[in-house]
Amino acid sequence: MDDEDGYFGKSVAATYDESAAEMFAADAVDPAVEVLTRLAGRGRALELGIGTGRIALPLAGRGVPVHGIDMSRAMVARMRAKPGGDGIGVTIGDFATTRVDGTFSVAYLVFNTIMNLTSQQAQVACFRNVAAHLEPGGCFVIEVMVPELRKLPPGQNAVPFHVSPTRWAFDVYDVATQAMSSNYVDVVDGHGTYESIPFRYVWPAELDLMAQLAGLRLRERWDGWAGAPFTSESHRHVSVWEKPAGEGG
Incomplete structure (x- = not known):
């Protein structure tokens, strides 16, 4: 960052x-x-x-x-x-x-x-x-x-919004604090990178x-x-x- x-x-x-x-x-x-x-x-x-x-x-x-x-x-x-x-x-x-x-x-x-x-x-x-x-x-x-909390079954805190052979993206929610993050895993030439961006849903x-x-x-x-x-x-x-x-x- x-x-x-x-x-x-x-x-x-x-x-x-x-x-x-x-x-x-x-x-x-x-x-x-x-x-x-x-x-x-x-x-x-x-x-x-x-x-x-x-x-x-x-x-x-x-x-x-x-x-x-x-x-x-x-x-x-x-x-x-x-x-x-x-x-x-x-x-x-x-x-x-x-x-x-x-x-x-x-x-x-x-x-x-x-x-x-x-x-x-x-x-x-x-x-x-x-x-x-x-x-x-x-x-x-x-x-x-x-906030897409209706997509969260009991015990789950992550909601995927993109899945492909080279990218996985998902949001993570903390319903107690309203903190969330968008998380990205990208694969380029066989090597993976991970990025997480914090948010607060409202x-x-x-x-x-x-x-x-x-x-x-x-x-x-x-x-x-x-x-x-x-x-x-x-x-x-x-x-x-x-x-x-x-x-x-």
């Missing part, structure tokens, strides 16, 4: 777009950008965990001024190398606590990135940090998985309470960016919390 960049150092940044290729496809990106463009209106957007610019670049291409916060200089450097990447401001730091200048009409955390904060305390701090950046009436948007109702502590209120929750209803069978959700109009930072 690269100490400076956390779990998203140079080796991860070099192949990130390819390893998550399905999330860079138009059918994954365009609906998210459409929603964020609408919520931004004529204001600015703040992306927490901007990474290699998967959402920020097309959002900026729609005319929305975007600023990002990210801990990984390597991921940001890859975004900078892309067309339009130099035009997006980025502050290097922990998005749970790092402050930037100005206010924003929308802030967003996509693709499970809220779970990169591995304690409840850090996740609560993130909501409070976002609330301080939002203008009155502004929105905070999170896209995150619903429930929709828990996020709503974090929002309430930060002075935000739930406005909408969908099954995905297309706006389908969120149900007990949903595997993820896109939630929108609003800062009440008339409240300062």
